[in-house]
Amino acid sequence: MGQRLVQLLDPHPDFEIAALTASEDSAGTSYREAAKWRIDTPIPGHVAEMTVGATEPEAVPDDIDLLFSSLPSSVGEAVEPDFAEAGYVVSSNSSNFRTDPDVPLTIPEVNPDHVDLIDVQREQRGWDGALLKNPNCSTITMVPPLAALEEAFGVERVDVSTLQAVSGAGYSGVTSMEIIDNAIPHIGGEEAKMETESRKLLGEFDGTEVEWLEADVAASCNRIPTLDGHLENVWADLAMDVSAEEAAEAMATYPSADLHSSPDPLIKVFEEPDRPQPRLDRNREDGMQISVGGIQETETGIQFNTLAHNTLRGAAGASILNGELLLEKGYI
Amino acid sequence: MGQRLVQLLDPHPDFEIAALTASEDSAGTSYREAAKWRIDTPIPGHVAEMTVGATEPEAVPDDIDLLFSSLPSSVGEAVEPDFAEAGYVVSSNSSNFRTDPDVPLTIPEVNPDHVDLIDVQREQRGWDGALLKNPNCSTITMVPPLAALEEAFGVERVDVSTLQAVSGAGYSGVTSMEIIDNAIPHIGGEEAKMETESRKLLGEFDGTEVEWLEADVAASCNRIPTLDGHLENVWADLAMDVSAEEAAEAMATYPSADLHSSPDPLIKVFEEPDRPQPRLDRNREDGMQISVGGIQETETGIQFNTLAHNTLRGAAGASILNGELLLEKGYI
């Protein structure tokens, strides 16, 4: 995930990598040594030679405008408040605090107004800095089409089944013995994340707090032998009768954001019933587009399939988009 | 599928392979030549040397008690009635006629009484023989646990997502270029089969006709890179409040049948949240057991995962079980 951040930030027009931090084991070494670069584009040369610092406010230059955090959640829980208190603005992919009432959780194309929860956060916590979260990769994959349906028709219930890629568990998260010729119908903590984060993202922010969407969300999460790209089957019960065509139209026309990393359109709607597919569609629009297909009417709403690149749109790209939102909104 | 039938019938205590038929291209050759044996147990020697006949009543010995049919559905549609009219009893895995009102569709442990629809069939069609169907592999995987829930608590709605193995499409059905590092969210006709067959299987037979279960069933079918074993995520809305423990108990104690190929118990209920898994559990009880896990309460019922071996329990083994039922019930 850190590597994807470096890969995306290096050519970014608005951001420049000024410092890198890691755990104590790696602090003091070059990034080339600290990271075991494993993605298929080369490690950016000048970044490779930067010295990695410790992950603590004292070790980071004061004039840094924005920190990106992709820490293990237990570490994020420990150090992110320190950074925010020390005045840093943090865009974080770590799963800690995501459902805290005064921590904004945003997908910039879906609920950009929630970012202003930072004002509440600063007041309550006395921070000069701020902490902004993006959701879990499997949540991001389904929320944009659900937002389109919620806005147009009202969403009352969601059943969602995921077919998740191994990269979502990190480089060593899934062994080959576990997953070749196999699928695993369980990813620890993932179902709860999808069920809570989606309702917060689709909720209303009234300037003081986010009222979560009132909907039953039930997730079933599976790991399958794909490298990248989470595919999800979604059933959405809607508040009114809706045809497949109307649902497709609502998704295809759902507006994107005017941010550097936002794709246009946000949601690609396929007519071919066998799309989207992870290997064919995960890289659309630099891996930032949401692909939807298989839209059908059910007795109580709509079912569809949705796909996103889990380490781009679902993690590193999500944090960077949130950074772009912070810039646009004037928080940095 | 034909190979799996031969593999299972060869050692079967009640049946003996007396004749083999194929399309005209293969008729007249030895089974060894006609079949390109591809499963990992050896081809039975005496079967290998049998001459394959044409698939037409005149080409089959009169004293055959039972025919097993795994024909392409268009062929089954054309020739199965000929055989039944000519006096043969046919246990068929082909998808044609499965939802016809006077064609019994059975899983022997679930709805064995439906087999008596044969009497209605014979009266209506004037057949001396009979035609009995088993359901589609993806339907068989979910129906036993649903039957346990229906009997104990009443099932009102089912959403089901499948993660299906490539063997379900036949030896050449899915190319390697399609499925390595990929998943395909569409299997032609599969969703409709699951939605109709399950309601017929779970319906009531009153001696004259089968009244299908009144329930909304919505399926979403996916192909993934596994060789054998269909895994399914199921949400079942129930007619009463049920705990996960009560649901597990209903499934674990759901009775099996007293037939040679029926496993005991019919349903293995796992407590480990990451089971069942295709590679680890598809071969339980010679591939005839249904494995269930991940049972959880939802707002409106229960969600769970279920797994069965698609070419054993879901196809060849299903037809043979139906043959055993026909024998027990005196139809052969």
Add this chain to the structure above:
Amino acid sequence: MGQRLVQLLDPHPDFEIAALTASEDSAGTSYREAAKWRIDTPIPGHVAEMTVGATEPEAVPDDIDLLFSSLPSSVGEAVEPDFAEAGYVVSSNSSNFRTDPDVPLTIPEVNPDHVDLIDVQREQRGWDGALLKNPNCSTITMVPPLAALEEAFGVERVDVSTLQAVSGAGYSGVTSMEIIDNAIPHIGGEEAKMETESRKLLGEFDGTEVEWLEADVAASCNRIPTLDGHLENVWADLAMDVSAEEAAEAMATYPSADLHSSPDPLIKVFEEPDRPQPRLDRNREDGMQISVGGIQETETGIQFNTLAHNTLRGAAGASILNGELLLEKGYI
């Protein structure tokens, strides 16, 4: 393969797609209909709407400068001479005629002078056009490093084992049932191609004929579950004692060609012992670079691993490079 040709030719600075041909079944339809576009970049818009013609000289405009042929070898054998006789210059990837004495077989960075065998060909056959071949994908993968060794030290014997990707067999060539959790130690005809083509490529052209390299070449070809990229283990007995460092130096400095699609350097030499790997290295330099690693001394020479993208460097890209060579040499 045809799709890869279109993908590479569409943005090519020197070539413009003027006509497309196919078998009679597809002639008359649009390319969009005729091709089932399956690669992960979009089908070029104007090409998609072109009408596909028949594969015969009368159906192709007279003013076409260069034809690319990726026909099945039996078809290539039948029609390629017709085109050459009718005056067309053909750059062909089809395996027919590759070892014919008057048909040049070239890798432009390795044996560009062999292209002048066209003069002999024209004289002997009375053709106004010409027929130029590129070798088989598995041959291309090993010949550049062998050429570096041959030039510097002399190659006397080659044992080569291949780990070949499924795309080499075409979209439907390898079924998923054959290759998931498996490897197949046989690819029909492949070993003979490697053994003959490599010796012709490494041979000397004296202006009249190509004298093949005198060396024992023995290949063993395997299909494995990778999508793209052929990896090969090579043992090369050399005419003198050579250290691993000297061999690496010879390969790393082996000159590339000054052609649009030639990479620089031609051969990337890895020091990391676990590289090259198909997924990580097949796309280097737009899939045109040869990657070598694991260079070690043996009692009689050198062993090393080599990798190339089989459908880019090994097929479509090879034909296009040959087209660039024909242009540079003035044959078109």
Add this chain to the structure above:
Amino acid sequence: MGQRLVQLLDPHPDFEIAALTASEDSAGTSYREAAKWRIDTPIPGHVAEMTVGATEPEAVPDDIDLLFSSLPSSVGEAVEPDFAEAGYVVSSNSSNFRTDPDVPLTIPEVNPDHVDLIDVQREQRGWDGALLKNPNCSTITMVPPLAALEEAFGVERVDVSTLQAVSGAGYSGVTSMEIIDNAIPHIGGEEAKMETESRKLLGEFDGTEVEWLEADVAASCNRIPTLDGHLENVWADLAMDVSAEEAAEAMATYPSADLHSSPDPLIKVFEEPDRPQPRLDRNREDGMQISVGGIQETETGIQFNTLAHNTLRGAAGASILNGELLLEKGYI
């Protein structure tokens, strides 16, 4: 590997599991807890409840006749001599000491006489017990056919390329991110093991020492996405001209041993050019048979493909076979 030992020993007619040991972390717990049972047959009930002891001579009952060791090599190096000195006879799969002059390294069907090196070992080291080794899994796969060729014709040189399954690296040894759609042309230390162990196994024991076979052996080792079964391409230069038929005959008639776990024949020779294949052939004869195919003449000898189940014939089964040999020879 420990699990495979338990799986094979539990039903073994000559051996009974009397004690189990593990590292200090697990000592004192039940085997059920200590082992995370991951193979597809159930954990034997009475073994599951046995308490695991520490891996030190004092913690093991005195009346144990035979110890099986599958320790990490650094641990084996530290403790195996302690056990042998304390009077225990140890059959070990660990890679330490395999090439020590007074440590026998055996494949019972190939070089059973080498086991008497124990007498030399006892004299030199003053041990009451003994230490016997089986070779590495990739070595075992090629040595039986090479032994057949050596005995009949003389082997002078071997080039061997391996396509090894992920289970050879242990349950967590290869991550899914490393190997899906990929191959890795390097396995640390594996090439050296194949080059040395094979020459010791094929050497002559004169009652005092083993004179290694004089032959150049060069190995190139690759990891591919298969679960079990190592496939190898072998080129063997022979001391005389030999036809493919003669080589096949020598292998097919090479004698097996009269031991419980030895298959008959030892080597299955396929005529089909595309066999053996890992998934189809690894389980032949309970995973103990060596499968060979693709036998062809080269300029200097023979090339062929060989396959064995790496965790059965290549590890746990190899150690148990050595235990059976120790029993037959009277060492226990």
